[in-house]
Amino acid sequence: MDLKALRLIIPLTLFVAYKGVGCSSVQQKIYVQLNKTFPCVRLLNATHQIGCQSSVSGDTGVLHVLETETDLDWVLSSGPNPPYVVLMVAEHFNRSTMMKLKGSARVAGVAVVISKAGPAQGFSPHHSCPNQNSGVYSDSYGPELAGCNVTVWNPLGNSLSYEDFRFPIFSLHEGEEADVIRKCFLDHNRGVNGSDPAYPLCAMQLASHMYAVKDTATCMRRNDIQSRFSISPEFVCDALADYNVWSSLKPLNNSGKGHLDGESVVIAATRLDSRSFFWNEAPGGESAVGGFVTLLAAAQALRAVVEDHPPSQNILFTFFQGETFDYIGSSRMVYDMENGKFVIDLDNIHSLVEIGQVALHRNGQLWLHSDPVSRRNSSVRSEVEKLISNMKSTALNLSLSVAEPDVSQPLPPSSFQRFLRARPIPGVVLTDHMSAFSNRYYESLYDDAEYLNVSYPSGLSPEEQLEYVTDTAKTLAEVATLVARSLYKQAGGLDDHLSSINADPKIVTQMLYGFLVQSNNSWFRSLVSPDIVKNLGPQPPQYYVGVPTSGDPVKMPTWLVQYVLANFTGTLRNLTQTQCKNPEDLEGESKDLYSYFWVQGPVPPNSTQGEGYCVRAPVRLVKAHSPAFELHQYSSRDYSTWTESRWKQIQARIFLVASRDLEMLTLGVGVAVLLVSLVVTYFINSKADLLFSSSRETTSTAY
Ligand SMILES: *[C@@H]1O[C@H](CO)[C@@H](O)[C@H](O)[C@H]1NC(C)=O
Ligand SMILES: *[C@@H]1O[C@H](CO)[C@@H](O)[C@H](O)[C@H]1NC(C)=O
Ligand SMILES: *[C@@H]1O[C@H](CO)[C@@H](O)[C@H](O)[C@H]1NC(C)=O
Ligand SMILES: *[C@@H]1O[C@H](CO)[C@@H](O)[C@H](O)[C@H]1NC(C)=O
Ligand SMILES: *[C@@H]1O[C@H](CO)[C@@H](O)[C@H](O)[C@H]1NC(C)=O
Ligand SMILES: *[C@@H]1O[C@H](CO)[C@@H](O)[C@H](O)[C@H]1NC(C)=O
Ligand SMILES: *[C@@H]1O[C@H](CO)[C@@H](O)[C@H](O)[C@H]1NC(C)=O
Ligand SMILES: *[C@@H]1O[C@H](CO)[C@@H](O)[C@H](O)[C@H]1NC(C)=O
Ligand SMILES: *[C@@H]1O[C@H](CO)[C@@H](O)[C@H](O)[C@H]1NC(C)=O
Ligand SMILES: *[C@@H]1O[C@H](CO)[C@@H](O)[C@H](O)[C@H]1NC(C)=O
Ligand SMILES: *[C@@H]1O[C@H](CO)[C@@H](O)[C@H](O)[C@H]1NC(C)=O
Ligand SMILES: *[C@@H]1O[C@H](CO)[C@@H](O)[C@H](O)[C@H]1NC(C)=O
Numbered sequence: 271m272d273l274k275a276l277r278l279i280i281p282l283t284l285f286v287a288y289k290g291v292g293c294s295s296v297q298q299k300i301y302v303q304l305n306k307t308f309p310c311v312r313l314l315n316a317t318h319q320i321g322c323q324s325s326v327s328g329d330t331g332v333l334h335v336l337e338t339e340t341d342l343d344w345v346l347s348s349g350p351n352p353p354y355v356v357l358m359v360a361e362h363f364n365r366s367t368m369m370k371l372k373g374s375a376r377v378a379g380v381a382v383v384i385s386k387a388g389p390a391q392g393f394s395p396h397h398s399c400p401n402q403n404s405g406v407y408s409d410s411y412g413p414e415l416a417g418c419n420v421t422v423w424n425p426l427g428n429s430l431s432y433e434d435f436r437f438p439i440f441s442l443h444e445g446e447e448a449d450v451i452r453k454c455f456l457d458h459n460r461g462v463n464g465s466d467p468a469y470p471l472c473a474m475q476l477a478s479h480m481y482a483v484k485d486t487a488t489c490m491r492r493n494d495i496q497s498r499f500s501i502s503p504e505f506v507c508d509a510l511a512d513y514n515v516w517s518s519l520k521p522l523n524n525s526g527k528g529h530l531d532g533e534s535v536v537i538a539a540t541r542l543d544s545r546s547f548f549w550n551e552a553p554g555g556e557s558a559v560g561g562f563v564t565l566l567a568a569a570q571a572l573r574a575v576v577e578d579h580p581p582s583q584n585i586l587f588t589f590f591q592g593e594t595f596d597y598i599g600s601s602r603m604v605y606d607m608e609n610g611k612f613v614i615d616l617d618n619i620h621s622l623v624e625i626g627q628v629a630l631h632r633n634g635q636l637w638l639h640s641d642p643v644s645r646r647n648s649s650v651r652s653e654v655e656k657l658i659s660n661m662k663s664t665a666l667n668l669s670l671s672v673a674e675p676d677v678s679q680p681l682p683p684s685s686f687q688r689f690l691r692a693r694p695i696p697g698v699v700l701t702d703h704m705s706a707f708s709n710r711y712y713e714s715l716y717d718d719a720e721y722l723n724v725s726y727p728s729g730l731s732p733e734e735q736l737e738y739v740t741d742t743a744k745t746l747a748e749v750a751t752l753v754a755r756s757l758y759k760q761a762g763g764l765d766d767h768l769s770s771i772n773a774d775p776k777i778v779t780q781m782l783y784g785f786l787v788q789s790n791n792s793w794f795r796s797l798v799s800p801d802i803v804k805n806l807g808p809q810p811p812q813y814y815v816g817v818p819t820s821g822d823p824v825k826m827p828t829w830l831v832q833y834v835l836a837n838f839t840g841t842l843r844n845l846t847q848t849q850c851k852n853p854e855d856l857e858g859e860s861k862d863l864y865s866y867f868w869v870q871g872p873v874p875p876n877s878t879q880g881e882g883y884c885v886r887a888p889v890r891l892v893k894a895h896s897p898a899f900e901l902h903q904y905s906s907r908d909y910s911t912w913t914e915s916r917w918k919q920i921q922a923r924i925f926l927v928a929s930r931d932l933e934m935l936t937l938g939v940g941v942a943v944l945l946v947s948l949v950v951t952y953f954i955n956s957k958a959d960l961l962f963s964s965s966r967e968t969t970s971t972a973y
Pocket of ligand 11: 844
């Protein structure tokens with residue numbers, strides 16, 4: 271019996287010793303959490319899912335830095351330790367490389383290091399024909415113009431943002447964290463003298479597990495089941511949505527909806543949103559900010575004349591959200607106008623002027639696009655021609671020139687197309703491109719302040735930068751003057767007053783600073799309500815439309831545009847904070863006609879807080895939520911169906927892994943030890959009478 275026990279105990283100690291060896295490499299698993307990464311997430315529409323996804327607990331692979339063609343071979347075929355997580359600089363992040371990685375089972379994820387300036391040849395992960403299925407051109411409307419048949423608007427677009435990747439893709443900016451990862455790779459994953467690298471190896475784990483699958487109809491069905499049968503429903507996806515901002519020269523009664531008798535309105539429209547491949551990274555410089563800053567500056571410029579010499583018609587300024595995703599904002603406004611749920615209806619619209627991408631014009635050359643199909647109608651044609659000649663003559667007194675592209679060319683992607691889907695309305699889209707976009711970074715990370723030359727001489731403090739008038743601000747102010755004067759004329763204003771309508775380059779430069787460089791600046795702080803001030807950051811806002819959350823019911827760009835517009839079109843009221851909240855009973859005040867905003871006001875020197883005052887302005891937020899969701903038509907072809915998946919956890923980290931063999935051995939040893947200890951326990955138990963006869967008796971007597 272002694273011998274038997276010995277036979278068991280000797281291998282047991284050996285196993286434990288062996289496990290100790292395994293332990294030393296396991297201990298090296300030091301995790302480094304990466305804190306400044308941005309994931310690519312899954313979005314869904316009526317028919318597809320796009321974006322990225324990891325397994326529930328994250329995907330792990332040995333890190334490999336992609337620098338040359340050989341590295342790509344290493345990852346795809348020759349490397350001995352798959353799966354790999356590929357770290358690449360942004361120059362390699364193109365369609366051909368990504369599709370090769372997508373097709374390989376040896377890839378567990380990709381991390382892209384973003385540099386400050388974009389690739390010189392341009393980069394756009396968007397479609398080459400943006401929103402082609404949701405615009406006006408289709409089999410029933412100008413079929414010969416549909417699908418970018420005449421002009422490919424975004425020829426650099428490689429559609430990467432619309433691919434469905436089965437592995438996670440993260441981005442991080444060039445800097446400390448990228449260096450930490452590179453060092454881990456250099457220290458551990460390069461073989462000495464051409465030999466294979468030896469364990470332990472540097473590995474990366476990316477976690478971005480997405481709950482929604484397949485398409486919007488599927489995820490909405492799951493949401494529906496959850497909300498019906500679960501006490502604490504766990505939704506899997508949410509519709510992309512936010513708010514449009516609108517304002518008007520003369521206030522419109524917001525309680526009265528539908529047709530307004532005798533009202534004829536000129537609509538001045540632009541878009542508020544943008545996107546990139548990565549979630550909530552969307553600087554939107556040329557694609558959104560240039561246009562809406564121009565329209566805001568135009569609204570401000572009109573202030574000088576409208577009080578004393580109002581034009582005969584009203585002007586409605588509108589800023590659409592979610593346009594990037596099949597025109598969410600404009601399709602909703604048109605839907606509301608058709609259904610008597612907006613302050614005016616389609617019959618009230620006289621004409622429409624849309625500001626597209628305007629910040630990258632060459633030598634002041636701008637283009638007026640119109641729709642060749644509606645122009646076949648003689649009454650529409652004459653209105654469009656009048657509008658165009660108005661704008662051309664207005665430009666004569668400015669350092670700009672305005673021209674029309676070939677009249678057989680269709681409209682570029684624009685909100686105006688959604689109005690034309692409803693009926694032929696005379697209108698134009700003002701842009702800086704005759705045919706293909708001037709923008710070489712459309713809907714990408716590089717469409718930022720730097721690309722628009724919004725940069726400052728070195729050594730300026732943030733406050734000095736805020737006031738510094740850049741050349742970009744000067745030229746955009748010219749464009750804004752053109753827009754303001756054209757709108758005034760279009761709305762029936764007299765030529766005599768045109769010369770007093772001038773956009774202020776100083777205000778334009780402040781807006782460019784706040785919207786593209788840093789939203790936390792003294793000017794923005796003075797314009798917004800005190801509870802929004804704390805959400806202003808040292809970076810610019812991101813222009814991805816996203817989904818509304820309880821903590822973030824309205825997106826920052828929407829808030830900011832609302833408050834800037836309130837400052838530009840509103841007036842100060844001598845009201846207390848409580849009166850400002852509820853001015854209904856006060857003489858001369860009306861919530862039907864105005865919104866009332868309590869804003870922080872300028873902060874006097876030697877003080878931490880502004881006085882606070884009340885601004886009254888005809889500015890409103892209205893839902894930019896696709897009608898497809900109101901109508902429960904999740905497979906709609908007429909309205910945007912884009913949803914964003916919810917996710918479990920977004921996380922990226924690096925650590926060292928022991929070899930798989932070693933890990934298996936460690937596991938095997940663990941199992942063996944368990945089995946052995948079970949046997950030993952059984953053995954000891956069964957022979958307990960013999961082994962512990964005395965002690966057992968004492969314990970039993972203790973009872
Ligand atoms: C990320 O944050 C955690 C906790 O704050 C910190 O321990 C870790 O070092 C950070 N990672 C990097 C790469 O700085
Ligand atoms: C959904 O998105 C995919 C990818 O961009 C596109 O091919 C498809 O046409 C879209 N479906 C609809 C109904 O728009
Ligand atoms: C894509 O990147 C690879 C390097 O990863 C490069 O060799 C290739 O030329 C690039 N392709 C294009 C179309 O730019
Ligand atoms: C594109 O337009 C040309 C005429 O401009 C026409 O012949 C051709 O059929 C069109 N293609 C499509 C796919 O509609
Ligand atoms: C690598 O090769 C060099 C010369 O080829 C040699 O001096 C060095 O010792 C080698 N290193 C290892 C770790 O084998
Ligand atoms: C606005 O319209 C509502 C409903 O039509 C009406 O009751 C209200 O008096 C109007 N307000 C003003 C200020 O005209
Ligand atoms: C930005 O500056 C560069 C170099 O000075 C110039 O070539 C480019 O046209 C400028 N872009 C804009 C939008 O002003
Ligand atoms: C032109 O469009 C208007 C509506 O905008 C319509 O009333 C008119 O009948 C159309 N004319 C022709 C010739 O189609
Ligand atoms: C240009 O400006 C001059 C002086 O301000 C004015 O008299 C003239 O009418 C303007 N011309 C146009 C086309 O606006
Ligand atoms: C607009 O902002 C400026 C600067 O903060 C301020 O002086 C002015 O009173 C504001 N006007 C309104 C109507 O809010
Ligand atoms: C503002 O209102 C208060 C009382 O409501 C009054 O005492 C004060 O003089 C007013 N200020 C101005 C500038 O009208
Ligand atoms: C602000 O404070 C400084 C010193 O604390 C003082 O010299 C200055 O006069 C103050 N300015 C104002 C406007 O009170």
